[in-house]
Amino acid sequence: MKLLYISNSRIPTTKAYGHQIFKMCQIFARHNVAVELICPSRKNPEFKNVDAFVYYRMPKTFKLKKIYSYDPQWLIKFPAGTYIKFQALLFIISLLIYLLYKKNRAEYIFYTRDEYLLPLLQLFSKRVVWEGHSLPQRKKHYAHYFKQCYRLIVLTHELKKMLIGLGVSANKILVSPDAVELEIFGIRLDKNQARQELNLPQEKILFGYSGSFKTKNMDKGIKDILYALKIIIQEYPHAMFIAVGGAPEHIQEYKNLAEQIGVADNSQFLAQVTQDKLAIYQQACDIMLMPFPWTEHYAYFMSPLKMFENMASGRPIIATDLPAIKEVLNEKNSVLISPDNPVGLARGIIKLIEDSNLGDKLASQASLDVKQYTWHNRVEKIINFL
Template sequence: MRIAAISNSRIPSTTANSIEAMKACQGLTDLGHEVKIFAPMEVLDTNVSHLKDYYGLRTKPDIEWLPSHPALKRLDFVLHAHSRARKYGAEIIYTWLPQSAVLALQTGYPTVLEMHADVSGQFGRWWLRRFFNSPGKKRMTVTTQALRNTLESSTRLLFPAGEAIIMPNGVDLAEYANLPTPPQARHLLSLEERLTVGFTGHIYPGRGAELLFELARRFPETNFLWVGGNPETIESWREKVATASLKNVTLTGFVEHNRVPLYQAAAEVLLMPYGQSVSASSGQEIAGVINPMKMFEYMAAGRAIVSADLPSIREILSEESAVFCKPNDLEEWTSSLRSLLKDERRRLSLGTSANRDAEKYSWNSRAERILEGWA
């Protein structure tokens, strides 16, 4: 089928929403669908030739950038995108924008709307209510039960079971096949050979950078590997690390997505040190509904996971696949990490269990479930 994917993400970008959109579209393409992506013209580099490696995709994406004026709140972009989708001959509209989903239904398209956070802005609730009140073939995906509950509360609606489905984020399992052992990965990356604790992703407020820093101070014989982050944030933390004379912290900065699995493989333990309050790249509060892609990557990497104990995280992980700690509780994190670093058997057991669970969350199987009964 021809699918027009209308995304509000900046492409290319290192933000999670940009990566998720590209991976979701790859999943659709892998199923044999023809997918064309429409994205806002907010970048200087619109050369698609490098996007395949940048996002770790198997095929070069078909993408078209369209005008988007900030003052118009994406409405001009949505109108342009739907006009282009018609010319493209789209059979399904797949979007991350409620206003785009409403327009798609009003023009007769079967519509998939992905939601990853609560509605925002003055008209967010109105658009989502309009989506469910509009006739037509539709399906909304939410990443967690917690998010479904939040959206029902925000809109004061009870979503029909068949039109609102829980669909967590995913992982490209092929990228994690036949990973090297931690010592082998460290050798390939020219990292010092010693026990390593890893973290991958951006360091927005609530993502635990301060906790990572304090843990590194408490475990001077263990290497701490931080992968990702924008240049300004990374440089700030490099200065703090140097001031504290920490010799056991490696901050890589941005790493292309297809190389992230190797860095994750270099660690014996992978951390998700979220706080009680977590900000998305947009600044929106998401701690109550968070469903991070790094969680599925960590699982696929087959490494022991230590995570902040948040209800939405427990929708995926369990005591058999992760160690949970109270958010921001340095003493509990210290105790849990010390115990894991001393217990190789437990690390391997947790990693094996997580890896087995990851099999349920491929991008391809996710795409199949989203379009089940439609294609």
């Protein structure tokens, strides 16, 4: 099997999508698929002269091809969306030229997460696969192209239902949530040892959050965590919250909020770290939190990498009972609370503080349940479907 994975993305990137795309290509290659990852030569000053394979710490088992595409960054100062639309159009033109001269292109399956590339790709091949992580705003416009896809891979059953509602055949759609690398996140360290290595206080009750602080500029639950923390420290003044993985502007934003709420001394906000180090931070925590607020994206489309990483960590999880979350988590492997509810979140955290046996039971079940959600299993399932 030959596969062209086409993504209009900056590679490498600190964003989770970059890791997910690169990991998928790596595992496809391990399954003897000849993979080429096609992306534009977009300006990427943060990673100038950085080898993507070195950054993601993956062997060069597949080809990475960056095709020239003019990057009109001067348009960023114009109204929101202007740069994104023009950059996408310029990439489509570059991709058109590339595919016109691509040798043996009929031998390849075209695979993409970018729905706006479907009209072009379907001109060149009947074997176009779309991996859907959400539905575009103009979903009715794209319905025709979704129906023309050879296969569709989606993260949630909710997204599959919506595509069927648009007229896509159910037989074309595979539900395949995201995954985790157990070799990294399944490690087991003594909590005190992990805290010593990270210079974290031994005596604190530590609950953590991992990953980017916002998606599409939407809060991912940290605001509710800080308000819950305000409640918790009234009873447990040695409780502490640590968030790892934020962009500089978001770190400052939540530091300011923590100061306003009065929990600055009980909270810490850190930038992105390597996956190996993130796993150690998880081992240092007593509880892992992912209280996503209710939005359409969080409720129906997402399959967050942090969920599977938290499940593998051996630490109890508190999450909101959104439909997408409940496709993986349940009351036997986590504490589920209603979204947008700092009081309920505080109660859930206190419940686990006061009942360590419950936390151990939930964490143990999550560790067992996550074994089915590996990258190898995901790719094998997709290959069999193709």
